[in-house]
Amino acid sequence: MMRLLALLLSLAPAFAPQDRSVIVYARGDQTDTIDPQATDWGGSAKILVNIYESLVTFSEDGVDLVPGLAEKWERSEDGKTWTFRLRRGVKFHDGTEFNAAAVAFTLDRLLGRGANVPKSVPYGPQYADIDTVETPDAATVVIKLKAPSAVFLMNLAMFPAGIVSPEAVKKHGAQFGRNPVGTGPLKFKQWDPGVRIVLDRNDDYWGAKAKMSRLIILDVKDAQVAIQKLKKGEVQVVDHLALADIPGIEADPTLRMEYEVSMNVCYLGFNLRKAPYNNINFRRAVAHAIDRSKILRIAYQGRAEEARTLVPPSIFAPPKDLPVHAYDPEKAKEYLAKADLPAGFEAVIWHMTYPRPYVPEPDKLVQVIQDDLSRIGLKVRLEGFNVDIYTKKLRDLEHPMFLLGWSADIADADNFLYALLHGDSIGPLDRPSGTNHPFFNHPRFNEVVKAAQTEVDPAKRRAEYEEALKIYHEEVPTFPLAHVKQMAAASKSVKYNHHPIEYRFWGIEKVK
Amino acid sequence: MTSYIVRRLLASIPLLFVVSFLVFLLSRAGGRDPVDAILGEKGTPETRARVTREYRLDRPILVQYAHYLGGILTRGDFGVSYIMQEQPVGEQIGRRFPPTIELATAAMILAILIGIPAGMVSAIWRNTWVDYGVMGVSLLGISIPVFWLGLLLIFALGSQFPIGGNIDPSMIIEPRTGFMLIDSALSDEPGAFGDALRHLVLPAMTLATIPLAMTARITRASLLEVMGSDYIRTARAKGLTGFRVVSRHAFRNALIPVVTLLGLEFGYLLGGAVLTETVFSWPGMGTYVVDAVFQTDPMAICGASIVIATTFIVVNLAVDVLYAFVDPRIRYT
Numbered sequence: 001m002m003r004l005l006a007l008l009l010s011l012a013p014a015f016a017p018q019d020r021s022v023i024v025y026a027r028g029d030q031t032d033t034i035d036p037q038a039t040d041w042g043g044s045a046k047i048l049v050n051i052y053e054s055l056v057t058f059s060e061d062g063v064d065l066v067p068g069l070a071e072k073w074e075r076s077e078d079g080k081t082w083t084f085r086l087r088r089g090v091k092f093h094d095g096t097e098f099n100a101a102a103v104a105f106t107l108d109r110l111l112g113r114g115a116n117v118p119k120s121v122p123y124g125p126q127y128a129d130i131d132t133v134e135t136p137d138a139a140t141v142v143i144k145l146k147a148p149s150a151v152f153l154m155n156l157a158m159f160p161a162g163i164v165s166p167e168a169v170k171k172h173g174a175q176f177g178r179n180p181v182g183t184g185p186l187k188f189k190q191w192d193p194g195v196r197i198v199l200d201r202n203d204d205y206w207g208a209k210a211k212m213s214r215l216i217i218l219d220v221k222d223a224q225v226a227i228q229k230l231k232k233g234e235v236q237v238v239d240h241l242a243l244a245d246i247p248g249i250e251a252d253p254t255l256r257m258e259y260e261v262s263m264n265v266c267y268l269g270f271n272l273r274k275a276p277y278n279n280i281n282f283r284r285a286v287a288h289a290i291d292r293s294k295i296l297r298i299a300y301q302g303r304a305e306e307a308r309t310l311v312p313p314s315i316f317a318p319p320k321d322l323p324v325h326a327y328d329p330e331k332a333k334e335y336l337a338k339a340d341l342p343a344g345f346e347a348v349i350w351h352m353t354y355p356r357p358y359v360p361e362p363d364k365l366v367q368v369i370q371d372d373l374s375r376i377g378l379k380v381r382l383e384g385f386n387v388d389i390y391t392k393k394l395r396d397l398e399h400p401m402f403l404l405g406w407s408a409d410i411a412d413a414d415n416f417l418y419a420l421l422h423g424d425s426i427g428p429l430d431r432p433s434g435t436n437h438p439f440f441n442h443p444r445f446n447e448v449v450k451a452a453q454t455e456v457d458p459a460k461r462r463a464e465y466e467e468a469l470k471i472y473h474e475e476v477p478t479f480p481l482a483h484v485k486q487m488a489a490a491s492k493s494v495k496y497n498h499h500p501i502e503y504r505f506w507g508i509e510k511v512k
Numbered sequence: 513m514t515s516y517i518v519r520r521l522l523a524s525i526p527l528l529f530v531v532s533f534l535v536f537l538l539s540r541a542g543g544r545d546p547v548d549a550i551l552g553e554k555g556t557p558e559t560r561a562r563v564t565r566e567y568r569l570d571r572p573i574l575v576q577y578a579h580y581l582g583g584i585l586t587r588g589d590f591g592v593s594y595i596m597q598e599q600p601v602g603e604q605i606g607r608r609f610p611p612t613i614e615l616a617t618a619a620m621i622l623a624i625l626i627g628i629p630a631g632m633v634s635a636i637w638r639n640t641w642v643d644y645g646v647m648g649v650s651l652l653g654i655s656i657p658v659f660w661l662g663l664l665l666i667f668a669l670g671s672q673f674p675i676g677g678n679i680d681p682s683m684i685i686e687p688r689t690g691f692m693l694i695d696s697a698l699s700d701e702p703g704a705f706g707d708a709l710r711h712l713v714l715p716a717m718t719l720a721t722i723p724l725a726m727t728a729r730i731t732r733a734s735l736l737e738v739m740g741s742d743y744i745r746t747a748r749a750k751g752l753t754g755f756r757v758v759s760r761h762a763f764r765n766a767l768i769p770v771v772t773l774l775g776l777e778f779g780y781l782l783g784g785a786v787l788t789e790t791v792f793s794w795p796g797m798g799t800y801v802v803d804a805v806f807q808t809d810p811m812a813i814c815g816a817s818i819v820i821a822t823t824f825i826v827v828n829l830a831v832d833v834l835y836a837f838v839d840p841r842i843r844y845t
Contacts, residue, residue, distance in 0.1 A: 022682045030803075033598065119559055119598075177598070189684065193599070193607075194803060195795040196681050216681040220793050221802075225676055228666050234674060 023212040023494065023508050026220040026229060028240030031197065033177030034188065036162035037109045038118035042357075042407075045159045046503040047197060047217065051093075052162025052182030055084050055103065055141075056153055062261070062314070062411050062500035065157055069098065069183065070141075079148030079456050084141045090206050092165035093187040100135035105166040107133045107143070116169050118177070123160035126409075148454045150461060154410045159502070185210040185506040194219055199505075210506035217505075230255060230489060237496060237508065239488045243301050243360060249489045260486040260498035261314045263408035265307055265416065266358040268349070268369065269438045269478040271399050276341055283476040285335035286401070287325035289376045290369055295481055299365035303487065307480035309469050310420065314500060316413040319466050323473050332376045346379045348400035350393065353384040358405030358484050365481070366403055394437045395427075404437060404478075411501055413465045417449045421477060424450075440477035516844035517833060524825045528818075535817040536577050539810040549810045551594050559594075567591070580814075590815035593804075601815035604800065609819070610690030611678055612796035615719060615789070616781035618712050620774065622720035623727050628770065630724075631731025636758060638736065646728060653725030662718040662791035673713045676793040680707045715792040719785050723777040730773050734766040767838050775831030782827065783820040 029043035036048045057068035070084040090098040108114045110127050129149050134142040145152060155161065168181035180188045185207070186199040197217040201210040218235060220226040226238045227245055231252065241249070249255050268286070270277040277283070292306045308324050351366045352359075359365055363384065370380045385393055394402055408415050419425055423446045425436035432439065445468055452464040490496050496508045540546055546569050547560050564570055568579045583589040590601035634646040666675045678692045679685055683701045685692065693712070696704035738744065739762050747757050782797075789798030797816060804812035835842045 024681055192687075192795065193604070194799060195677065195793075198681075198684065214682060218677070218681050218793075220676055221799070222791055222793070224663065225666065225791060225793065228670055228675055232670060232675065234676070 021211070021213045021510055022216065023214075023237070023505070023510070024216045024218055024235040025237045025239070025505060025508070026218045026226045026235040027238075028219075028221060028223065028226070030194065030219065031191075034180035034191070034197075035118055035177035036159050036164065036182075037106070037121050037123075038177055040122035040160075046505075047199075048159045048162055048180075049184075049502040050186040050199060050215070050505050051180050051184045051188055052159070052164065053184050054157050054159075054161045054163065055086075056157045058157055058411070058499070058501050060499070062263075065153055068157070069103075069163055073153075075456070079454070080145045082143045082145070082152070084143070086139045086141065087206060088139055090183055091204055092168070092181050092183055093202060094165055094168050094181045096165055096167045098163065098183050099138040100141045101138070102163055102166050103141045104133045104135050105169070106161070106163045109164070109169070110160060116166075119174070121160075123158070126155055126158075126160070148456060150453055150455055151410070151412055151414050154412050158410055186215055189214070201506075211509035212506075215505050215508070227489065230491060233491065233493070236491045236494045236510075237488055238490075241487055241489055243303065245489075246301075246303075246487070254492055255489055256492055258488045258490050258496060258498050259303075260488075261500040262305065262483040262485050263312050263314060263411060263500055264358040264405060265310055265312060265483055266304075266356075266365075266403070266405035266481045267307070267310065267478040268481060269402045269404055270476070271397075271401070271437075272439050272441075272477060273397060274400065276339055276345070276347075277400060279339050280476065281335045281339040282341070283479070284325070285332045285339055285376065285378070286373065287476050287479045288328045288332035288335065289378070290372050290479065290481075291327045292481060293327070294372070295365055295368050298368050299359070299361050300482060300484065303360075304482040304484040307482050310472060310478065310480050311413045311416045311465075311469070312408070312483045315408060315411045315416075316465060318469060322466070322469055325473075325476070325479070329376050336376055336378060341378075346381055347373070348381050348383060349403065350383050350385060350390075350399055350401070351403040352390045353386050356405060357407050357486065358482070359403065360484070362403055395432045395434075397432070397439075399437070402437065406435075408501070413468075414449070414453055417465070417468055417472075418453065421472065422446055422449050438477040440475070442471060442475060442477075445471045445475075513833075513836065513844055517829070520829050520832070524829070527825060528822060531821040532581060532818050533577060535814050535821070536580060537573070539814040540573060540576075546810070549808065563594070584818070590818075591811040593809050593812045593815075601811050604812065605797070605815055605819055607687070607690060608795060608797050608800040611692060611794060612782060612785075612789070612798065614678075614691055614693060615712065615715055615785065615794060615796060616778060618716035619719035619723065619781055619785075620778050622716060623723040623777070624774065626720075627724040627727030628731050630728040631770075632735060632758065632763070634728065634732040635735035635739065636754070643732075647732070650725035650728045653721045654729075656721065657787075658718055658721065658785075659787040659791050661721060662714070662788055665714050665718055666791075669714060674707075674711050675714060678708060678711050678794060679704065680711075683707065715788055715794055718791070719781060719788045723774070723781070726773060726777070727770060731766065731770050734769045735762060738762045738766045764838065768835060771831060771834055771838055775827055775834070779824040779827040782823045 031044045031047055032041050033039050033044060034047055034051065036052050053068050055068055055070035056065045059066045069087055069090065071087050073082060073084045075082050086100060092098055105116070107130060109117050110121060110124060111130060112121055112124055129145050129147060129152065130143060131146045132144045136142060162182060165181035168179065169176045172179045178191060185202055185205045187202045189198040189200045191197045196219060199215045201213050203209065220229065223240050223242050223245065226235065226240065227249065229235045230238050246257060249257055270283050272278045296302060296304050296306060309318050309322060349366050349369065351362045353363065355361065366382050370382055373380045393399060394404065406416060406420055419435045421436055421440045423441040425434040426432050426439055426441060427434035448464040448468050452461050455461040455464060488498065493510060494508055495511050547563055550563055550567065551559060568576045580591065583591065588602055590605065593599055593601045593604060630646050634643045637643055679696060683704050685695050685699045685701060685704060688695050688698055692708045693705065696708040744757060744762055747761050786798040786802055788794065789796050790802055797820065801816050804816060836844060
């Protein structure tokens, strides 16, 4: 045995010295396809934004929109016609020319028009306000909308609007998602599903070139092993961590933690169609009874910030005078008395039993809430559900209070307020199918949020959202709990600035 | 012999029917709408209609099964895994099986090369400190949880050996055969073969532990039994040395239970060593099955289970055939 061990050890040294500029990024999730129009999966979006580009893109801080494949654009007086001037001389990774026809081809795919549409286009509805796409010349695209929209340009910056090479789509057909061709700073080299994705630097890129010659996205399921690989230098970044691993990483002089601005929210919802959750006094009692600082400490171990309102402050800075439900058990008891509950009433909270980006430990979180509510004399029963059925159960008209959250698709308040609280987002009233799980349907709220969608004056739009947030505070359809910071561990041998919305791997750089 | 093999193969057919039908039934059980189960959250009305048509989901379960089995037998078509990358299941398994065979073979080689000599040494020096030592260590080997052993090895030897995957991820190896040791030897990446070999060390050591320890124990027990028989006493009476008695007379007879054990173990390992493969991110059947289960992908689970069951049956048959070579008294007719 010992001799064999010695023999094996003798094999050990002589590692092939790695190319200094190769970066290996370890992740825990997977990719379903590398076709931007065919997916809504976060594990795929991570890869897509490195290979494809859109007409416009997010600025470094994620707040503004800056030129991407379009150099400039203008909006008509009525806000319905947008004219984009395209960057010239840009080539797809397969050597074909990027031009207006490619933009029209991509938007057709996104809208489900023509022969080259993927099997499903999950984000298609988000672009349904596009009426026509015209290409007067090779460097101009004119997009006409059905109605003015304040979020149209933001939508164009999202990954589903990444411009694809028409030649490659026609050549590979249904297999395009495995043979992706875009214009981005990294180009596709190899995909070994469940093992790794290899991207190489696009040396012909029009903008600042990728910092590495090759990027390897490595699937490492076991977070422990991923961290060992990080310590050994086999990988440079690990993006799936257990909270318990963080102190060890912070203590290691060769490693550091990276935190990303949070663009998500975790909240406690109420079914507004069921008593007593539809009673405003009951909801205010719950809101005042919950100690969010304790939740942050116990269920997030400090890796989150307290949510003052539903929309994260990095997306929409709330007005200074926006009231919050401060932790106040006495006030909570007063409201609870007013709620006039039947004797022996037991409230119920439904929760998921699996971690989500906005809540790493849902079981712990609801236990804190249960404890807080018991202190004001409200008995609570917890019921957990697994991933298969939880969101389906929440469309059930009979659900009680529930724990849920949301991660931003785009950095706009509309993405939270419309999707989570607008009457349209309930779906058919008798058979709810949408993402408005509390079934909140407030006429004035609906009106201002809808108006903000087409409002092109930023000051007026801001006023509308401020009013919406005040109504949200008054009505408490859901109670905001926390905004979680996204985390990664990185070797100090690389420089990596997390972008708040996209995973811009091309910016990861080796340093001495 | 040939007729025996043919008969055994024929006998396996009903077994495979039963196994595949059970697996198929289970993958349809659980109360979920099978269309939902197959498509996950991605079902547009068109894809739902297509999947219903493709898998005959509007027909009785027996028709669905017959159709599924027909696809496998006539075209090697295990259906499409919509949940995991929308790829044909057969293709996915084809990519994941060779790495598992590689790892299982490496583990078996370690088990044989170390386990059998260790068992022999133990038997020859029975009830000495050598015996106690070997048996103590092997008991530990059987008892230790593999995922924990894997982590221990990573901590202990992780600085000498790569700790995950089957090749340096920055090397681009063309998958010609699917076997990394062969593909890396054929590739023009410098140092690829050595790198693939080094990647094999820790997972193979982890995976070999249990079969190695069991082999040592069975070899010892079996050899002791044979050594007590009359013909061994006769051999000793003829004046043969201890070594010759063991090597010429006892060893071969003692091998039968060892071969049975090794065959069974090999069959298990080929089914994908779920824990070892997960700890070492080994791109084999084990990690494939884990992904399929966690993503509740019924097509993938069904296909993988059928392939694993078939492998097990074939390996068992191979072991039975091997008996005839080990023990000339065994004749198959």
